[in-house]
Amino acid sequence: xxxxxxxxxxxxxxxxxxxxxxxxxxxxxxxxxxxxxxxxxxxxxxxxxxxxxxxxxxxxxxxx
Amino acid sequence: xxxxxxxxxxxxxxxxxxxxxxxxxxxxxxxxxxxxxxxxxxxxxxxxxxxxxxxxxxxxxxxxxxxxxxxxxxxxxxxxxxxxxxxxxxxxxxxxxxxxxxxxxxxxxxxxxxxxxxxxxxxxxxxxxxxxxxxxxxxxxxxxxxxxxxxxxxxxxxxxxxxxxxxxxxxxxxxxxxxxxxxxxxxxxxxxxxxxxxxxxxxxxxxxxxxxxxxxxxxxxxxxxxxxxxxxxxxxxxxxxxxxxxxxxxxxxxxxxxxxxxxxxxxxxxxxxxxxxxxxxxxxxxxxxxxxxxxxxxxxxxxxxxxxxxxxxxxxxxxxxxxxxxxxxxxxxxxxxxxxxxxxxxxxxxxxxxxxxxxxxxxxxxxxxxxxxxxxxxxxxxxxxxxxxxxxxxxxxxxxxxxxxxxxxxxxxxxxxxxxxxxxxxxxxxxxxxxxxxx
Ligand code: HEM
Ligand code: SF4
Numbered sequence: 001x002x003x004x005x006x007x008x009x010x011x012x013x014x015x016x017x018x019x020x021x022x023x024x025x026x027x028x029x030x031x032x033x034x035x036x037x038x039x040x041x042x043x044x045x046x047x048x049x050x051x052x053x054x055x056x057x058x059x060x061x062x063x064x
Numbered sequence: 065x066x067x068x069x070x071x072x073x074x075x076x077x078x079x080x081x082x083x084x085x086x087x088x089x090x091x092x093x094x095x096x097x098x099x100x101x102x103x104x105x106x107x108x109x110x111x112x113x114x115x116x117x118x119x120x121x122x123x124x125x126x127x128x129x130x131x132x133x134x135x136x137x138x139x140x141x142x143x144x145x146x147x148x149x150x151x152x153x154x155x156x157x158x159x160x161x162x163x164x165x166x167x168x169x170x171x172x173x174x175x176x177x178x179x180x181x182x183x184x185x186x187x188x189x190x191x192x193x194x195x196x197x198x199x200x201x202x203x204x205x206x207x208x209x210x211x212x213x214x215x216x217x218x219x220x221x222x223x224x225x226x227x228x229x230x231x232x233x234x235x236x237x238x239x240x241x242x243x244x245x246x247x248x249x250x251x252x253x254x255x256x257x258x259x260x261x262x263x264x265x266x267x268x269x270x271x272x273x274x275x276x277x278x279x280x281x282x283x284x285x286x287x288x289x290x291x292x293x294x295x296x297x298x299x300x301x302x303x304x305x306x307x308x309x310x311x312x313x314x315x316x317x318x319x320x321x322x323x324x325x326x327x328x329x330x331x332x333x334x335x336x337x338x339x340x341x342x343x344x345x346x347x348x349x350x351x352x353x354x355x356x357x358x359x360x361x362x363x364x365x366x367x368x369x370x371x372x373x374x375x376x377x378x379x380x381x382x383x384x385x386x387x388x389x390x391x392x393x394x395x396x397x398x399x400x401x402x403x404x405x406x407x408x409x410x411x412x413x414x415x416x417x418x419x420x421x422x423x424x425x426x427x428x429x430x431x432x433x434x435x436x437x438x439x440x441x442x443x444x445x446x447x448x449x450x451x452x453x454x455x456x457x458x459x460x461x462x463x464x465x466x467x468x469x470x471x472x473x474x475x476x477x478x479x480x481x482x483x484x485x486x487x488x489x490x491x492x493x494x495x496x497x498x499x500x501x502x503x
Contacts, residue, residue, distance in 0.1 A: 011446075013450060026208065036427055057447075
C-alpha cells in the first residue's frame with residue numbers, strides 16, 4: 001500500500017498528524033507533511049487508512 | 065420593537081467594532097414582529113427562532129427526509145440554508161459565488177459604501193481570496209499544533225482550579241451548573257493567558273468578555289457599554305505590550321508583518337477581539353454539549369472513565385454530533401443553485417452541524433458512536449477558512465472533559481438544559497447532580 005497527500009487540498013485540520021504521526025508531520029503553519037515514501041510497512045497500513053478516512057478535506061488517499 | 069439581532073450577541077459585537085457597523089451598512093427592511101415564530105421550516109427558516117437550537121437535529125432530519133435539501137426564508141432580506149454535507153461543502157469551497165464579507169446573518173448588510181470584500185471587517189474571517197491568505201498567514205503559526213500542545217499542563221491546572229472553586233461537593237446532593245460554573249470559564253481564561261494579560265486581571269477580563277458576549281437578553285445600550293469597556297481594557301493591554309514586549313501572543317502580533325508592514329496597535333486590538341468572538345462562545349458550547357451528553361448517557365460516561373484511550377475518538381464524535389458553529393456567506397451574483405433562485409446579497413447559512421448529521425456522509429449519522437473510527441466531520445469548517453483555533457479548541461475540549469470526569473466519575477442531569485439562541489449552538493444551563501467525587 002502507498003499513501004498520497006494532496007498539499008493543495010490540505011487545510012491543516014491536523015487529524016492525520018494526531019492519528020498517524022508515523023506517516024505525517026506538520027510544519028510551522030500547521031500544514032501536513034508526508035514523511036514516508038514508497039511502499040508502506042504493512043504494520044502502518046491501518047494507520048494510513050485511518051488518516052485517510054478522517055481527513056475532512058479528502059486530501060489523503062491510499063492505493064494498494 | 066425587539067430586533068432580531070438581539071438574539072445574537074455574536075453579531076452585535078461584530079457590527080459594532082467594524083467600520084461598517086456605523087457607515088455604509090444598509091438596514092434590511094425586516095421586522096421580526098412581522099414574522100413571529102417559525103411554523104414552516106422549509107419556506108420560513110429562521111435559525112434565530114428560539115425554538116431552533118433545542119431541536120435543530122430534528123428540523124434538519126425532517127427537511128432532508130421531506131426532500132428539501134435547501135431551506136429558505138424571506139427573513140433578513142432572503143436566507144438559504146443548505147442542509148446536506150455535499151451542498152455545504154460546495155458553498156464553503158466556492159468563494160467566488162459565496163463571499164465571507166459577512167459571516168453572521170443580521171438585520172443589516174453591507175451597502176455599496178461598506179468596506180468591500182476581499183478584506184472585510186474582521187480579517188481573515190470576513191476576507192475572501194486573495195487577501196484572505198495574507199491575513200490568515202500571520203495567525204497560523206501561533207495556533208499550529210506544535211505551539212498549542214505545550215499549553216496542555218496550563219489548561220489542565222486551570223480546569224482543576226475551576227473544579228476546586230466549586231467548593232464542598234456532597235455526592236448525591238450537590239447540584240452544579242456545568243455550563244456557567246465550569247465550561248464557560250475555560251476558553252476565556254486560556255486565551256487571556258496566551259495573550260499575556262495579567263493573571264490578577266483574570267476575573268476582570270472574564271467579566272468584560274462575558275458581559276459582552278453572553279448577556280444577550282440585556283438592552284442594547286447595556287451591552288454596548290460592556291463592549292466599550294472590553295475594547296478599552298484590551299487596548300490598555302496592547303499599549304502595555306508595545307512598551308514592554310514579552311513572549312506571548314500579543315507581542316507576537318505586534319511584531320508580525322503583513323506585506324512588510326507591522327500591524328498597528330488598533331489592528332492588533334481588532335484581531336484580539338476576533339479571537340474572543342471566534343473562540344470563546346464556540347468552545348464553551350462544545351465543552352457544554354459534551355458534558356450534557358455525558359450527564360444524559362451513562363454508558364458513554366462510564367466508557368470514558370474506564371477507557372481513557374477512547375478520548376481521541378470521543379472528542380471528534382462530540383464535535384460531529386454537537387458541532388456548535390453555523391457560518392454564513394453572502395451571494396455575490398444572481399444564480400441558480402441546484403434549482404434555488406439565489407439573488408445577489410442573499411444570505412446563505414453554512415450549517416456545518418447539519419452537514420455532520422447527513423446520513424449520506426456518515427454511517428449511522430443520527431447515533432452518537434463514542435469510538436467512531438471514520439469521522440470526516442466539518443465542525444471546524446471546510447476549505448480556506450478552516451478554524452484557525454481548531455488545535456486549541458480540541459485541546460481545551462479534551463482536557464475539560466478529562467478533568468471533569470476525573471473529579472466527578474458519576475453525575476446525572478437534574479433538570480432541563482437551556483440552549484443558546486443564534487448561530488452558535490450550545491447549552492447555556494446544564495444542571496448536574498454530582499453522584500461521585502474523587503478527592
Ligand atoms: C469548538 C470550538 C470551535 C469551533 C467549533 C470553531 C468553528 C469554526 C468554524 C466553523 C470556522 C470557519 C468559519 C467560516 O467558514 O466562515 C472557524 C473559523 C475561525 N475560528 Fe474557530 N471554532 C472554534 C474555536 C476557536 C478558537 C478557540 C479560536 C481562537 C482562539 C478560533 C478562531 C477562529 C478564527 C480566527 C477563524 C477564522 C479563520 C479564517 O477565516 O481563515 N476558533 N471556526
Ligand atoms: S487531516 Fe487532511 S487537512 Fe488535516 S492536516 Fe492532514 S491532510 Fe491536511
